[in-house]
Amino acid sequence: DAVNLIFAPGFSTAAEVTDVSGRGVGMDVVRTNIEKIGGNVEVQSVLGQGSTVRITLPLTLAIVPSMIVAVGDRRYALPQSNIVELVQTDGKEKRIQKASQAEVLRLRGTLLPLVRLRSILNIQTDQNAELDDCQLVVVESGRYKFAMAVDRVLDSEEIVVKPLGRHLSNLPLLAGSTILGDGRVAMILDTAGLASRINLTSDSESDRAASANSASDQGATDIQRMVLMSVSERERFGVAMDIVSRIERVHSDRIEMIGDRPMIQYRGGTLPLINVDEVVKVHDTEQPEHVHVIVFRVYGREVGLIAPYLHDICDADLTAGVQMSRDEGVAGIAIIDEISTRLLDLYGLTKVARPDWFEGATTEVKEPRSAKLLVCEDSAFFRTFLTRTLRDEGHTVIACENGEEGWSTLTSGDHTFDLLVTDVEMPELDGFSLTRRIRDDGRYDDLPVIALTSLADDESTARGRAAGVSDYQVKMNKPALLSSIQNLVQKQLETCAS
8 A cells, every 4th residue: 555655646756845746747647547558557665675667558559660651631650560662753763654544653663553542541631632742652561562652751650559449440441549759649551451452462463464464475574683883974884683792881981991902891890892993994983972882792702892873773674685795894784774784793893803712712613624504594695694604614505595495405315414504484484394394304313403593582492492403593693603513513423423
């Protein structure tokens, strides 16, 4: 009973009783509000040791990081776990289009269903509802993504979620409510309910089927995810995203020179850096106050490529063709966003800038030998790139455009191959189906198969292993690919010898 006195209205620990003693927000307000939401407060005190205040909240409550958005004068909370990114409606890579009388957002080569929150919630306001005045939130619900147009994105907050009462429990678009820091009530949006309301599942399936049919009619597309960077206004470069570990933004003053080589102190050690102009001929370079460092790995070392300006990460369509280049460190030249862009070969770039690393790495391979390789790749750019790379290493290469052509070449009897290098996604016959066909034919049980892909997730890897793939490699990772080929061919020789 004595402990409970601290919950009495007006209780004060002031040394003297005055006109304002006990007039503040005391423990009585804390207990009252906690009990209102179904919780309780307990105090345990031990003389001479201290007191423990234990607050118990019902399991129906949770604290969730959320983004607060506004439509008109109404505010809504959207859990950050469902948010992929925020975008504006301007910019070359972002376009609002119409598809089957529905609005879609074209974002870096991908079409996403677009919904207006004011329309789906039937909010009538006097404000202009044009998309140019809106902000877009790209939301993920399960396996599906869609863009949601709101009037304003206000701020991020950690909110306490309170379930709706039974009289509102049948509202599928709302997951609960919360009280914001300014005391206003905000409803919490349910992304699964929003996706269901716009029939995202069925529409997305039909869109994918339509896209597949379109791709079949027009031929295979050559899409590569690229990091677009430049060293000045006149010089644009692209780097394959598959081999990028991460991208850091650093102040130029952090770059130090050890001899004639740049480096930065990084994660408790040092990170060697490479400038594009060390290897590739450029007209001019600029050094802004902050630069980006594109980090990648080569022979177990982390290296950073200095990118004075970073423009975008986009899905570049190389279907129109890439002019191959024999310049060191440049894989080819493509037109991306109507700008001539040199596609960098990071490993070729590093080999020229730091040749001592590669000399040490090649000594690790025992008895390197040339092999006869079958390459199946539908992308003209990568097919040429792989063929040139493998032939430069002394291998004999026969390249095919798809799995069916590769199977015909393999079974023709005109060649005996030591190893197959195949893309996973190809028309006619994909890489997994080709591998299964090979494993089912007793003549090629022991033929090593390397799958080249950017799909390195666990599910794709498991499918490949089940089909009989010997190894997975990224297309532009030349050292890892060459090492894998050498190891598998050497293992094949040892198996045959035994």
